[in-house]
Amino acid sequence: MTRFQNNDSDVVVVIGSGAGGGTLANELCQAGVRVVCLEAGPHLTGPDYHNDEWPAFQQMAWTDMRTTSGSWRVATDFPNLPAWTVKAVGGTSTHWAGACPRFKDYEFTAQSSYSAVEGASLLDWPITLADLAPYYDNAEIRMGVTHRHGRPPLPANNNYKVLANGAAKVGYKQYATGPYATNATPYDGRPASNQDGFNFQGDKTGAKWSTLVAELPKAGKTGNLDLRPGCHVAQITHDAKGKVDGVLYFEGEVLHRQAARVVCVAANAIESARLLLLSGSPRFPDGLANSSGEVGKNYMRHLTASSYARFEHPVHMYRGETMAGIVADETGLDVARGFVGGYNMETLSLGPAFLAAFADPGAWGPAFTEIMDGYENTAGLWIVGEDMPQSTNRVTLNGDAKDQHGLPVPNVHFDDHPNDVAMRSYAWQHAAELYRAVGAVGVTDTPPYPSTHNMGTCRMSADPTQGVVDRFGRAHDVPNLFVSDGSVFTTGAAANPTLTIVALAVRQAEHIVGQLKAGAL
């Protein structure tokens, strides 16, 4: 195990080991850059994981105290769980299912493409699809994404058979079992899927791409990675000139300092914004890199909703790759539907334990037991759509509540935008029609879960007054500070974010390496 000195001021510190941080760390290590990667959670691996939803949740989820406010239903049903992300090595890449759509070109220019949307803080990205395309290729190849670059598709599982047949019946055409970052055949030293059906609980076999099984082991082999699990960063420090020079982190209850030449924040959108806000100083009174005031604002979580449909015959939706089924016909811009932006429909399955908790939170009585009694004959899909950024949807520090380290907890405030409400209503109705077309006898409209797609809290902008980071994820205010996760998304698009996070991390690593070689960092 590589270990660099805490006073080694030549290392790059990467905070977080998930899709963004883990990929960035590997790319830097491959280029000869020495990296200290600080991960708040433990180093779990395949044998540790549970094929059982609540024990898996208790093992993996980020359950540090958080608070919520706003009119979103999560604040009522799960007031201390605004997001369902992971605190472990590999971050939320150990929990994601694997869906890998790319952004569409117009989704990088939402402000220009969507006519003014009242109440939304839309902004165009400072990069285009053409800028990102080569990095999308890189990301798809490294992740072994099915349907791309010659990688074969996954076979149709039962839940997909219902989705695809329903889609065809109602006239949709863009359905397939991917693109999906789990192996249909062995690839990159990892096995083919055994269709065990456990994705959100950690993948015991490594068939699914994650930084835990793909990026971090490769980085480790270079000798340039010092991966430190159980290390929770409390503050980023800076020198008299305003450049960051290290981080303070808790290992257990002991506070340490790690010096740094460059700091990259990839702690997932809630914690990344929280950390910048916690790193305020007399020089940065509103938080580090926050002269724009945009840190923590424009929090997005994707539209999300689910439909669970009951049939007269068995489905066994829980068997097989959870999200290996995508219908993309409702992506695209068509304001005749009553909203801007679009959405994907993706197969989804919960076990009885989580279906009971999430299908209709708070429900009981015969309407609830009907959902559960139909379990074996149930098919499910997830609605993933673009939600409108709003400056009032934001992560702030809660001055009253403290976490186990004595640090102010993040409060996540969220109100649906009317565009979100219109899209969700439309999507539920059309998902129900899809399922009824193949014989559904009952359909449940399930509201959003605690957020797994967390974005926008340190958004990219061309104009430093409108966002937190530039086109490479570098803080507008601090030349050697980068943000390397979904926080930088200027807008959210309809695509699941992981592929784009990975592509941006590869691109950012290339930029950092170039800057280091040029002596500019």
Place this chain on the structure above:
Amino acid sequence: MTDPVSASLDAAEHQHAEPSRLLPDDAVASLVRVLKVAFPHRGFPDGPYERTAEHIIATAAASPFTTAQLGQGLVSLDALRDRPFAELTPEAAMEVLQQVQHTPFFQLVRSTTVVFMYSDREVWTVLGYEGESSDKGGYVDRGFDDLDWLPDPRIEEMRA
């Protein structure tokens, strides 16, 4: 403690506890009656309901206040109509629970049940869920694609 996540996290910390004198002697039987009205699964045997009732009592035991609320709730259910809760028709019992559904007593019962009862292996069998699968090699050879009442769909993307 009213949401399922908190209930789950609390339950993970408080696995074992002794019954309390703050509860009526027939607390388990009374709770089972409440659960069968609130979660009326005709296919469920008694076992899951009884285990859930015992788990609710064990969970409440972490706090004397919560135990007292549970005990008070069970006692007062018998006082809301002209006969004990156990002797009410299913419809009347349902009305009583609807009347108390926003009380801490019922929230405790509901949230704990949602988290606990649907992780019960006997419940999984009744519902047709097979549980752990990695140790059996997944479903690749055990029916991940055995649905036969619809035609096999295309798996490739549509050609442009």
